[in-house]
Amino acid sequence: MLYLTFAGCCALSNTRAADTLPDKTIVYCSEASPAGFDPAQYTTSVEASAAAYTSYNRLVEFKRDGPGVEPGLAESWDISPDGRQYTFHLRHGVKFQTTAYFKPTRDFNADDVLFTYQRMLDPEQPFHKAYPVVFPYFRDLGLAANITNIEASDPYTVRFTLAKVDAPFLQKVAMPFTSILSREYADSLLANGNARDINQFPVGTGPFIFRSYTKDAQIRFDGNPGYWQAGIVQVRRLIFAITVDPAVRLQKLRNGECQVMSYPRPADIAGIRTDTNLQLPSQVGFxxxxxxxxxxxxxxxxxxxxxxxxxxxxxxxxxxxxxxxxxxxxxxxxxxxxxxxxxxxxxxxxxxxxxxxxxxxxxxxxxxxxxxxxxxxxxxxxxxxxxxxxxxxxxxxxxxxxxxxxxxxxxxxxxxxxxxxxxxxxxxxxxxxxxxxxxxxxxxxxxxxxxxxxxxxxxxxxxxxxxxxxxxxxxxxxxxxxxxxxxxxxxxxxxxxxxxxxxYQPLSRDITGFRIDPFGPTRFWGVGLK
The missing domain is CATH 3.10.105.10 (Dipeptide-binding Protein; Domain 3)
Structure with a gap:
């Protein structure tokens, strides 16, 4: 059988000690508390910013510098001529995060992909039964009805079979709700009767490691020193300072209490634009x-x-x-x-x-x-x-x-x-x-x-x-x-x-590498401080 092949290259970084990350902290004045940290459950950019794009990765990722997708945890993929089979070739050597509540014993592999998708697809899957939440995007986008089989032919090859052609399938599997979970972590939660903790204590392969969350106040992350892609982690600490009032967010930004803020009031745009201590990138909203x-x-x-x-x-x-x-x-x-x-x-x-x-x-x-x-x-x-x-x-x-x-x-x-x-x-x-x-x-x-x-x-x-x-x-x-x-x-x-x-995205003048995500979330990939 002939296959149409797509591939790309993202070099694995060497595992670095935490102290090799720049000893800098970015504070993001965000607008709301996330409802949780299990990306499959949510559809808003609040959770995507606080979970999917900090703790996790996906098989493919949306490009940061233009339209389309690029390799993520899958380094390449094949599409069958009839458009109904997608075979993903997984990246080797990717580490799950080590946290205070979980220490992985193996690298990312096909078991993690199978667990992530079967949990959404199969209501009889043990973890799904132990923690029976709704997966709105998986259903709303037709994936629940259209994915007929997911199988691994070896530890680094996973094949999806669809009932019908799904033209934007690759874009769908790049979305936050498809963030890849650790099966080993999920199994440990299930064995201890703590399946719900997957929504409170995330473990992924992403650029930032979850440390703590105080509702309506703060989320703290550390930069992931062993992140698999070079150049993405630019700071040692990332803090979400949850600040509902936009006037207070702007005051904190001007006082240097945060370096990035969400959603300014329209009435404040002119003043931000003339403030020499701030940047104000903008783009037509999608x-x-x-x-x-x-x-x-x-x-x-x-x-x-x-x-x-x-x-x-x-x-x-x-x-x-x-x-x-x-x-x-x-x-x-x-x-x-x-x-x-x-x-x-x-x-x-x-x-x-x-x-x-x-x-x-x-x-x-x-x-x-x-x-x-x-x-x-x-x-x-x-x-x-x-x-x-x-x-x-x-x-x-x-x-x-x-x-x-x-x-x-x-x-x-x-x-x-x-x-x-x-x-x-x-x-x-x-x-x-x-x-x-x-x-x-x-x-x-x-x-x-x-x-x-x-x-x-x-x-x-x-x-x-x-x-x-x-x-x-x-x-x-x-x-x-x-x-x-x-x-x-x-x-x-x-x-x-x-x-x-x-x-509009107000930033401190010292922020480097920030890009407005056309799809809504705030991503700190490649973002640093002068």
Whole structure:
């Protein structure tokens, strides 16, 4: 059988003593506490930054200097001619981290890959049964249904077999949720009845070693002196200083208490830009802030009601007040920089009179009441969810709809939203791997209604197009399917796109090597201090 082969080279570094790392500390003023450190469970950049890109690696990694993927724990891979088998050739000599709570006795090998994926794939897998958590991305992206077999032909070769072609498969296995766990560590946790500790005490092959976590306060990591790739670990210590208030984050940055901060307020951008002690790299955000309607709840299960709510939101006023020059009005369920974006779609014009008429036709001439959920933290796609909620509340009041603004702690907000407790929900997305499937499938597909499809919208004409596009590598055919799917989305209004925001990254002038990750997480790979 002929195979199409992809390979790359990343030299293994020699194991170094800890004192050979630069005796420097980077403090990152982050915006929220992670819900945990088991990357397979989570879909937000909070956990990706604090776990996946510190403690772990994946078979392949997203490139830091451009689009596409590159070798990670797999140094090369083969794809069968029919596109349904991927054979990964694993890197030799990679060490798992030694921590206060685990000392590995062997190097990374195929057993770790098999454990990582079988835990997500097989509900009868012993560790899964001992710690039965949900793996939303694995399900939402169709991997749970499409991976039919994973096998190791030797300790450094693993083959995945798919039921159908999955065009963005390599990008999917580069995502944070596929971070490779240590089977040896998992076995020790299972033997001691402590399977849940995998979410509190991470062990991986990554560039930083977990040391401690105090919720809502601090996460401490040490640089990994034995990291397998040279040039990635540039400091001896990395600290996440969890600081919810963006004004306090900026004050700490200016005072030298941290060297990197997340998500400044739009009103602070001009001042940061002129501060000679700071850097302010930025880029057009590969993101979308939106308002999801829970289509399983009355009256939001009625199309006329969703259309009335949608056409009453003054997006331009929101862009001006919430984003303050750092946002672009959104009309589609994905950003205009994504290939297969439908340029011809337009918003329904603002029309309160027509909205009232639609509500009357739907049986709500006097309006109705609903809960409007607003995020408690800044996100790259929404700098001020509370203000946005208040503006939408005022817009809807004009047509007799009374919205009660509700919020929860961030982890609880996501958990409750996945469970479908909300009526209308402010949320958003940053593209994870540069494929339309990541937007249309993950946010709107039927497989994702228990995960990141917060509209709980399962519409078969739409879903069939998404699955059809996923099952071919023909870009022209995929584009045609995605264009048609976006038209269906616009007609059915499961959510209202609000804005695409610019991402700003304030840094100390002494930070070197930092790159904004287009997919949202904050990575400290190759980042150092002068």
């Amino acid at each position: 993101n979308l802030g939106y308002l999801a309607y829970n289509t399983t709840k009355k009256p939001l299960d009625t199309l006329a009601v969703r259309r009335a709510l949608d056409m009453t939101i003054n997006k331009r006023a929101i862009i001006e007040s919430v984003y303050q020059g750092g946002g672009r009005l959104a009309t589609n369920p994905m950003p205009p920089t994504q290939w297969a974006y439908a340029n011809n779609l337009k918003d329904a014009p603002y029309d309160a009179a027509k909205a009232k008429a639609l509500l009357a036709e739907a049986g709500y001439p006097d309006g109705f009441e609903l809960d409007l959920w607003a995020m408690p933290v800044q996100r790259p796609y929404n700098p001020n969810a509370r203000l946005m909620a208040e503006m939408i509340q005022a817009d809807w009041a004009k047509i007799g709809v009374k919205a009660r603004i509700v919020t929860f702690e961030w982890g609880e907000y996501i958990r409750r939203a996945r469970a479908g407790e909300h009526d209308a929900l402010l949320i958003g997305w940053t593209g994870d791997y540069g494929d339309p499937d990541d937007w249309l499938g993950v946010l709107l597909g039927c497989d994702a209604v228990q995960g990141s499809n917060f509209a709980k919208w399962c519409y078969r004409p739409f879903d069939n197009l998404i699955k059809q596009a996923r099952a071919t590598t023909d870009v022209e055919a995929r584009t045609a399917d995605y264009l048609q799917a976006q038209a269906i989305f616009k007609d059915q209004v499961p959510f209202t796109p609000i804005a695409h925001s610019t991402v």
